[in-house]
Amino acid sequence: MPRPPKGVTIADVAAQAGVSLSTVSRALNGNPTVDPALAERVREAAASLDYRASPLARSLVLGRTQTISVVVPDLGNPTFQEVLRGLSRAAAADQYHVLIADSAESVDEERLLAVETRRRTDGIILCAPRLPQDELERLAAGIGPIVLINRSAGDGVPTVRADYGAALGDELTHLYGLGHRRIVFLAGIARSVANAARLEAIADFRASHDDVEITELPGGVDFDAGAAAAPAVLASGATAVLAFNDLVAMGLQSAVQASGCRVPADLSIVGFDDIPFARHTTPPLTTAAVPAAELGARAWAQLRLLLDGEEPGPPLSLRPQLTVRGSTGPVPR
Amino acid sequence: MPRPPKGVTIADVAAQAGVSLSTVSRALNGNPTVDPALAERVREAAASLDYRASPLARSLVLGRTQTISVVVPDLGNPTFQEVLRGLSRAAAADQYHVLIADSAESVDEERLLAVETRRRTDGIILCAPRLPQDELERLAAGIGPIVLINRSAGDGVPTVRADYGAALGDELTHLYGLGHRRIVFLAGIARSVANAARLEAIADFRASHDDVEITELPGGVDFDAGAAAAPAVLASGATAVLAFNDLVAMGLQSAVQASGCRVPADLSIVGFDDIPFARHTTPPLTTAAVPAAELGARAWAQLRLLLDGEEPGPPLSLRPQLTVRGSTGPVPR
DNA sequence: CCCGGGTCGGGAAACGTTTCCTCTCCACTA
DNA sequence: TAGTGGAGAGGAAACGTTTCCCGACCCGGG
Numbered sequence: 001m002p003r004p005p006k007g008v009t010i011a012d013v014a015a016q017a018g019v020s021l022s023t024v025s026r027a028l029n030g031n032p033t034v035d036p037a038l039a040e041r042v043r044e045a046a047a048s049l050d051y052r053a054s055p056l057a058r059s060l061v062l063g064r065t066q067t068i069s070v071v072v073p074d075l076g077n078p079t080f081q082e083v084l085r086g087l088s089r090a091a092a093a094d095q096y097h098v099l100i101a102d103s104a105e106s107v108d109e110e111r112l113l114a115v116e117t118r119r120r121t122d123g124i125i126l127c128a129p130r131l132p133q134d135e136l137e138r139l140a141a142g143i144g145p146i147v148l149i150n151r152s153a154g155d156g157v158p159t160v161r162a163d164y165g166a167a168l169g170d171e172l173t174h175l176y177g178l179g180h181r182r183i184v185f186l187a188g189i190a191r192s193v194a195n196a197a198r199l200e201a202i203a204d205f206r207a208s209h210d211d212v213e214i215t216e217l218p219g220g221v222d223f224d225a226g227a228a229a230a231p232a233v234l235a236s237g238a239t240a241v242l243a244f245n246d247l248v249a250m251g252l253q254s255a256v257q258a259s260g261c262r263v264p265a266d267l268s269i270v271g272f273d274d275i276p277f278a279r280h281t282t283p284p285l286t287t288a289a290v291p292a293a294e295l296g297a298r299a300w301a302q303l304r305l306l307l308d309g310e311e312p313g314p315p316l317s318l319r320p321q322l323t324v325r326g327s328t329g330p331v332p333r
Numbered sequence: 334m335p336r337p338p339k340g341v342t343i344a345d346v347a348a349q350a351g352v353s354l355s356t357v358s359r360a361l362n363g364n365p366t367v368d369p370a371l372a373e374r375v376r377e378a379a380a381s382l383d384y385r386a387s388p389l390a391r392s393l394v395l396g397r398t399q400t401i402s403v404v405v406p407d408l409g410n411p412t413f414q415e416v417l418r419g420l421s422r423a424a425a426a427d428q429y430h431v432l433i434a435d436s437a438e439s440v441d442e443e444r445l446l447a448v449e450t451r452r453r454t455d456g457i458i459l460c461a462p463r464l465p466q467d468e469l470e471r472l473a474a475g476i477g478p479i480v481l482i483n484r485s486a487g488d489g490v491p492t493v494r495a496d497y498g499a500a501l502g503d504e505l506t507h508l509y510g511l512g513h514r515r516i517v518f519l520a521g522i523a524r525s526v527a528n529a530a531r532l533e534a535i536a537d538f539r540a541s542h543d544d545v546e547i548t549e550l551p552g553g554v555d556f557d558a559g560a561a562a563a564p565a566v567l568a569s570g571a572t573a574v575l576a577f578n579d580l581v582a583m584g585l586q587s588a589v590q591a592s593g594c595r596v597p598a599d600l601s602i603v604g605f606d607d608i609p610f611a612r613h614t615t616p617p618l619t620t621a622a623v624p625a626a627e628l629g630a631r632a633w634a635q636l637r638l639l640l641d642g643e644e645p646g647p648p649l650s651l652r653p654q655l656t657v658r659g660s661t662g663p664v665p666r
Numbered sequence: 667c668c669c670g671g672g673t674c675g676g677g678a679a680a681c682g683t684t685t686c687c688t689c690t691c692c693a694c695t696a
Numbered sequence: 697t698a699g700t701g702g703a704g705a706g707g708a709a710a711c712g713t714t715t716c717c718c719g720a721c722c723c724g725g726g
Contacts, residue, residue, distance in 0.1 A: 057712030075418040085408040390682030
């Protein structure tokens with residue numbers, strides 16, 4: 001009795017159970033209008049053939065794929081990895097699958113991938129998209145259920161974001177409380193939205209604290225950028241540094257230490273993100289813990305509402321938690 | 334002229350162009366049996382309606398989804414992240430999409446996800462699966478085109494692996510060359526295949542160097558495990574430590590430094606993996622660079638052969654590159 | 667005993683494609 | 697001029713489901 005080599009279909013089950021296709025479908029989907037005894041017989045037949053409905057055919061007729069797509073600028077970025085992790089687990093818990101796409105920081109790729117992957121899934125989550133605002137809004141309006149992470153695109157589009165501004169404000173307050181009055185901000189990529197939020201927070205802080213001097217220095221986004229900024233930071237005479245992110249902070253910390261500067265005795269350093277390593281540097285890094293995994297999980301929750309045809313929740317803003325460790329201390333006298 | 338709100342289909346294009354469905358399909362797929370002028374007209378109609386064939390319907394009839402699934406034990410693990418990154422970019426370059434699943438280190442989840450996601454895609458890549466060997470072989474035999482990363486399951490199943498044993502041998506040789514004769518190996522998870530490969534390499538090395546004493550100490554897999562092992566390492570009197578991975582090495586390094594032990598003057602430490610941070614510790618970590626992204630890319634290449642109906646290449650073994658940095662030095666006198 | 671209503675299962679349409687088969691039409695050749 | 701062959705396009709089947717619609721059957725009431 002040779003098994004049908006190419007996948008057992010619902011027709012095979014129907015034949016085996018001696019009923020029609022419709023009945024098999026109903027029985028297997030728990031439709032109550034089918035006689036319990038018959039249903040059991042069908043289930044047995046299905047089990048004996050190891051039958052599973054083709055997700056493809058099912059999707060086609062049902063109009064949903066039970067899959068969402070996630071577009072990320074760089075799978076190598078720890079923050080996005082964490083977002084993806086939270087997202088994927090949350091979606092999996094709801095029996096949804098995740099199609100993933102890495103735009104490699106390219107705006108063109110991003111646009112392309114968004115529409116392309118969206119067509120294969122029920123909805124899409126754009127993680128920190130790099131698209132310019134107008135294009136983003138047009139795109140978001142065009143492609144069905146969509147949730148944005150760390151960007152917004154008008155009222156209709158649910159958003160989940162980390163409140164970088166508020167967190168940076170917390171960091172500034174922390175430094176200010178320690179007595180620091182000359183502070184350097186090591187900027188990230190200029191065009192970046194995350195950077196803009198920080199600059200705004202800095203402006204706010206300046207406005208309410210006129211005895212503090214905050215200088216912006218070109219930085220970057222990775223360890224080497226932080227290390228490269230060390231001379232400029234030391235030359236600036238500042239007593240504390242706000243780095244764009246933890247990577248930059250760590251690069252800076254390691255470089256200034258190498259040139260004899262003590263952290264935090266001579267210089268306080270704060271990072272941003274709280275990547276897993278931040279707690280393990282010497283001294284451990286004071287930073288703002290961006291709840292990346294939760295960001296992902298919340299984004300999924302939003303998307304799920306949309307998929308279920310419900311109203312999306314209000315734009316969500318998660319405030320990163322100021323996490324004070326050893327890299328910040330009182331201003332040197 | 335209101336646009337059909339729910340997706341424009343091939344029928345709309347056919348109507349617009351005044352031809353049959355078949356012709357539209359042929360024209361759009363570049364079938365040469367359609368008159369060039371007509372084909373152009375069809376393309377125009379399609380463009381004017383912004384028509385794109387439904388991937389779902391297409392997949393159903395074509396029998397391929399242009400998608401593969403990847404199952405990973407933990408999306409939070411930097412090595413798997415890197416594998417995934419290489420894999421996803423390589424697949425994307427070949428116009429394939431990637432469905433991702435995180436088994437959360439659970440064997441049951443892994444088994445489930447493998448068969449479940451496999452049904453929605455054309456093939457599957459299991460990244461360092463945790464399944465016991467017999468089950469893995471059965472599973473691999475059952476679910477179509479499959480490629481394994483860091484595990485093998487018989488001759489029929491293409492495999493891409495990092496040669497942990499060879500790399501550990503390189504590390505031992507490096508330490509031995511520096512004069513170390515008392516070495517500690519900080520083991521990972523006992524049941525782990527990667528751990529077994531290392532133990533084997535250690536046994537080999539012992540066999541050919543009878544003046545060296547290699548002690549195995551229970552370790553673990555993360556930073557904290559490394560830190561926790563510090564007292565035992567210091568008490569052992571060893572002059573060098575092989576950590577299961579970089580995380581463990583870093584935890585250990587930071588803990589022994591905190592208790593006054595100098596690295597590498599008093600103790601040499603080598604890690605494994607070369608995670609991005611390894612070069613940034615103080616001192617930078619000597620380690621074996623596992624080419625994770627390439628592992629992913631190669632796995633895709635193998636799978637692609639299978640999908641194209643060609644013979645899979647021979648089992649591939651990538652040898653991690655010994656990367657000597659500052660955490661190893663001559664044995665203390 | 668006949669008829670109405672309710673329950674349950676089968677047939678067929680639908681989802682949106684691709685492709686096989688067939689038919690038409692035209693040009694060329696014998 | 698009639699027959700042959702090929703090009704090109706339409707019709708319909710197929711992919712594997714779900715679900716609407718309808719018919720059959722059974723039960724109870726009049």
